[in-house]
Amino acid sequence: MVYKTRGVCSQEIHFDVKDHKLTNVRYVGGCSGNTQGVARLVEGMDISEAIERLGGIRCGFRPTSCPDQLAQALKAYEKEN
Numbered sequence: 001m002v003y004k005t006r007g008v009c010s011q012e013i014h015f016d017v018k019d020h021k022l023t024n025v026r027y028v029g030g031c032s033g034n035t036q037g038v039a040r041l042v043e044g045m046d047i048s049e050a051i052e053r054l055g056g057i058r059c060g061f062r063p064t065s066c067p068d069q070l071a072q073a074l075k076a077y078e079k080e081n
Contacts, residue, residue, distance in 0.1 A: 003073035007064045010035060013073050017081075020046055022074075030066050038067050047074045 003013045010030030016023045022042050027035035042050050051071045059065035064072075 001073065001077055003069070003076060005066070005069040005073075007062055008059065008066050008069055010066050010069070013066075013070055015070075015073065017047060017077060020048070022047055022050055025070070027066060035066055038070065042070070047078065050074055 001015055001017070003015075005011060005013060008030065010027045012028040013025070014028070015025045022045050025039040025042055027039065038054075042054075051074050054067040055071035057065045057067045057071075059068075
């Protein structure tokens with residue numbers, strides 16, 4: 001899936017889901033070290049757990065963050081599948 005982010009430095013998040021687990025997570029843009037770290041930490045994680053852990057994280061004064069945008073992407077994925 002490709003998710004267009006909103007309100008953050010990254011432009012997109014690419015990911016796959018296999019057996020309800022995240023795989024191949026990759027951010028386009030954003031803070032490279034942080035987005036790579038998030039991507040590696042969630043690799044193989046159940047999407048429900050990722051939503052719970054990442055949802056609501058803010059970036060400074062912004063109401064969202066790159067991790068929160070991944071949670072939003074996963075919610076969108078769940079609605080579609």
